[in-house]
Structure formats: C-alpha cells, structure tokens
Amino acid sequence: MKRLFLLLITLxxxxxxxxxxxxxxxxxxxxxxxTFQVWGTDAPQxxxxxxxTISDLESCYxxxxxxxxxxxxxxxxxxxxxxxxxxxxxxxxxxxxxALWNFTxxxxxxxxxxxxxxxxxxxxxxLGGALKGYAGQKCVGLLKEMQIxxxxxxxxxxxxxxxxxKDGTPWQVGIQNPQGGDPVGILAVEGTASVVTSGDYQxxxxxxxxxxxxxxxxxxGYPARSGLRSVTVxxxxxxxxxxxSTALFVMGLEQGSxxxxxxxxxxxxxxxxxxxxxxxxxxxxxxxxxxxxxx
Amino acid sequence: MKTKYWILCLAGIFAxxxxxxxxxxxxxxxxxxxxxxxxxxxxxxxxxxxxxxRVETAQGGCNEITIKGGKIGVTAASCPDHICMHRGRCxxxxxxxxxxxxxxxxxxxSKELDTAAG
Numbered sequence: 001m002k003r004l005f006l007l008l009i010t011l012x013x014x015x016x017x018x019x020x021x022x023x024x025x026x027x028x029x030x031x032x033x034x035t036f037q038v039w040g041t042d043a044p045q046x047x048x049x050x051x052x053t054i055s056d057l058e059s060c061y062x063x064x065x066x067x068x069x070x071x072x073x074x075x076x077x078x079x080x081x082x083x084x085x086x087x088x089x090x091x092x093x094x095x096x097x098x099a100l101w102n103f104t105x106x107x108x109x110x111x112x113x114x115x116x117x118x119x120x121x122x123x124x125x126x127l128g129g130a131l132k133g134y135a136g137q138k139c140v141g142l143l144k145e146m147q148i149x150x151x152x153x154x155x156x157x158x159x160x161x162x163x164x165x166k167d168g169t170p171w172q173v174g175i176q177n178p179q180g181g182d183p184v185g186i187l188a189v190e191g192t193a194s195v196v197t198s199g200d201y202q203x204x205x206x207x208x209x210x211x212x213x214x215x216x217x218x219x220x221g222y223p224a225r226s227g228l229r230s231v232t233v234x235x236x237x238x239x240x241x242x243x244x245s246t247a248l249f250v251m252g253l254e255q256g257s258x259x260x261x262x263x264x265x266x267x268x269x270x271x272x273x274x275x276x277x278x279x280x281x282x283x284x285x286x287x288x289x290x291x292x293x294x295x
Numbered sequence: 296m297k298t299k300y301w302i303l304c305l306a307g308i309f310a311x312x313x314x315x316x317x318x319x320x321x322x323x324x325x326x327x328x329x330x331x332x333x334x335x336x337x338x339x340x341x342x343x344x345x346x347x348x349r350v351e352t353a354q355g356g357c358n359e360i361t362i363k364g365g366k367i368g369v370t371a372a373s374c375p376d377h378i379c380m381h382r383g384r385c386x387x388x389x390x391x392x393x394x395x396x397x398x399x400x401x402x403x404x405s406k407e408l409d410t411a412a413g
Binding site for chain 1: 331334366381383384386388392395397401408409411412
C-alpha cells in the first residue's frame with residue numbers, strides 16, 4: 001500500500017517536472033532578425049549572454065570595427081583560408097564592391113562597370129558572408145560553458161542547433177522556398193550543427209525586370225548568375241557553413257557538386273532556377289522530390 | 296473500504312496530473328502565429344480564422360497582414376524592398392520579416408518543423 005501510494009504521488013510529479021525551463025528572445029542585429037530558443041536551467045541568462053555576444057561581434061566586425069582593427073586576426077585568417085579553399089568563390093575582401101551595391105540602402109542602384117572594376121582592385125574586408133556563421137559557432141561555446149541542455153538559434157536564416165532534442169529525434173530544419181510560401185523540404189539534423197542558406201531572394205532589388213541580388217561573384221563584381229536560386233549547407237562548423245553556402249552559390253551546381261566530392265566536412269542542397277532540387281547523398285532531406293548527388 | 300477510498304482518490308489525482316502534464320507540455324501545435332512590431336508582441340492569431348490586419352509603426356510605416364485558408368502573409372507594405380511580400384503566404388517555417396518596419400511574424404512550433412533556414 002505504501003509503495004502504491006509513493007508511486008501514485010511521484011509519477012505525476014515526474015511527468016509534471018519534465019518540462020524544463022526555457023527562454024526565447026528575438027533581436028534585430030547584423031541587418032537582420034535573430035531568434036534564440038534555449039532549454040535548460042540557465043536558459044534566461046543564456047539568451048541574454050547570446051544577445052550580448054551578437055552585439056559585441058557586430059561592433060567588432062562591421063565596417064567601422066574592421067577598419068579600426070577590432071576583429072580577431074584568427075577569424076580573419078580563417079576567412080582567408082576558406083577563400084583559398086573555395087578558389088576565391090568566397091571572398092571576405094569584397095568590401096569596396098558590396099559598398100557600391102549597397103543592398104541595405106533604401107534605394108540601391110546599379111553601379112557603373114568602371115566603378116565595379118575599380119572596386120575589385122581594392123581589398124577591403126567585408127565579413128557579411130561569414131559573420132553570422134561565426135556568431136553561431138561562438139554561441140555554441142557559450143551554451144557549452146553554461147551547460148545548457150539544447151538550443152536552436154536562428155540568426156537571420158542561419159540556423160545553429162545545439163544538443164539533442166528531448167525525444168532523441170533529429171532537429172527538423174525547413175529550407176525556405178525562394179518563390180515564397182512554406183518550406184520546400186525538411187532537413188533532419190543530428191545534434192549540434194549549422195545549417196546555412198544563401199539565396200537570391202534574401203536581399204535584392206529589381207531594375208527593368210532584372211533581379212540584382214546580394215551574392216556577388218568575386219570574379220565579376222556582379223551578382224552571381226550560376227543557375228541557382230539557393231544553396232543550403234549543413235556543417236558542424238558555423239563559419240565554414242556560412243562561407244561555403246556563398247561559395248557554392250557562386251560556383252553553381254556542377255562545380256559545387258565537384259567541390260563537395262572533394263570535401264568530407266559538409267552536405268548541401270541546391271535549388272536551381274528551373275525549380276529542381278539536388279541534395280548530396282549525406283543530406284537527410286524529406287518532404288520533396290530531389291536528385292541525389294553521389295560521390 | 297477506507298483503503299479503496301484512498302486508492303480511488305489518488306487515482307483521480309494521478310489522472311488529473313497526467314492530463315495536465317499532457318496539456319501543458321504538448322503545447323499548441325501549429326495553426327497559430329505571433330505578430331511582433333518593434334520587438335513587442337502585438338497579436339497572436341489563429342490561422343484558421345480568415346482576417347486582415349493593419350500594423351502601423353511609430354515612424355509611419357505600415358504592413359497589411361492577410362490570413363486566409365490557414366496561411367498568413369504580408370499583402371501590402373510601405374517598405375521599399377517588399378521582401379516581406381515576396382515571402383508569399385505561409386503556414387509554417389521561417390519567420391516572415393519586414394526589416395524596414397521591424398515587423399516579425401513567427402509561427403508556433405509544429406511537430407514537423409523546429410525552424411527554417413533561408
């Protein structure tokens with residue numbers, strides 16, 4: 001009787017206690033919107049610290065911060081290494097070109113060919129294609145240090161997962177449809193990983209029916225025209241995921257697939273202009289028809 | 296008799312707690328969206344109820360939000376880029392954002408999706 005009594009009392013309490021404390025916060029930073037969802041005892045403190053980390057990084061790595069030398073040289077070196085790895089398809093020193101295009105302005109304009117030619121000669125830092133990924137990575141260190149159970153950080157479309165979901169299943173991360181509407185497919189992502197998409201729909205303006213988007217081909221100084229609408233990269237390292245999604249978009253499907261075959265540290269999903277989806281064989285994609293890219 | 300009474304009583308409490316646990320921790324799955332303006336939540340809408348909302352900012356910006364057929368989207372906006380409108384109408388996935396007007400539409404968690412990249 002006593003045992004039965006204890007069982008009846010403790011079982012509901014256990015069930016009641018399984019909902020751990022969690023915290024959610026949305027901030028405007030790095031010219032985008034970021035949402036942090038954190039599960040764990042110190043979740044409220046964790047979202048505050050993540051928020052501070054993001055604003056610190058923003059002030060060190062924006063144009064002014066980079067100009068005054070506030071950036072960590074190791075991070076800049078990592079960006080240069082990734083640039084070399086991608087044969088220059090990702091270039092962290094396109095600052096003069098991106099400043100010309102100025103996609104965040106209220107009324108952006110197409111620069112002249114001469115302006116672009118001159119800007120391509122200059123080497124000015126712009127870590128826009130790496131910073132959110134690096135920020136995700138940095139936050140993972142913070143979450144580990146704070147012994148947080150699990151988290152999902154959406155840094156303006158760059159997704160950083162942390163830890164295992166409570167039910168042990170993989171995180172379900174949608175891939176945004178470039179044409180609008182619900183996600184085109186869902187990626188199953190295990191544990192701590194970074195999922196980053198580079199797409200022509202994220203930041204752009206149109207002139208005479210032509211779309212000028214923010215992913216610049218470092219060879220031409222113009223928006224990359226590689227036949228792709230978006231590339232999503234899944235990688236354990238946030239900064240690598242961020243830089244590679246840009247690089248693969250610039251490379252296009254064929255060259256991007258070849259680059260993946262030579263690498264072992266990421267998976268990718270390509271959405272083409274003609275509406276087709278291609279996924280590398282290690283990407284767990286569901287909810288859509290797609291062609292598998294094999295090694 | 297007394298023992299039976301206690302067992303019944305405890306079984307009742309157990310059932311109540313179990314029910315409450317399921318209710319509290321399963322949460323509402325999908326079908327809802329929260330609308331934030333300049334970081335403040337201004338509405339929580341049921342996507343099963345068709346309606347049109349207008350959200351105005353202190354700076355004079357404006358977004359028209361339409362809910363129809365279980366989907367939500369920005370159908371008119373004062374922003375220059377109209378990137379919010381290009382998102383079309385969605386029932387889940389990445390939050391819909393109008394950066395110039397600092398408007399965010401966030402979907403309630405669904406069983407199928409934790410978040411979306413893009």
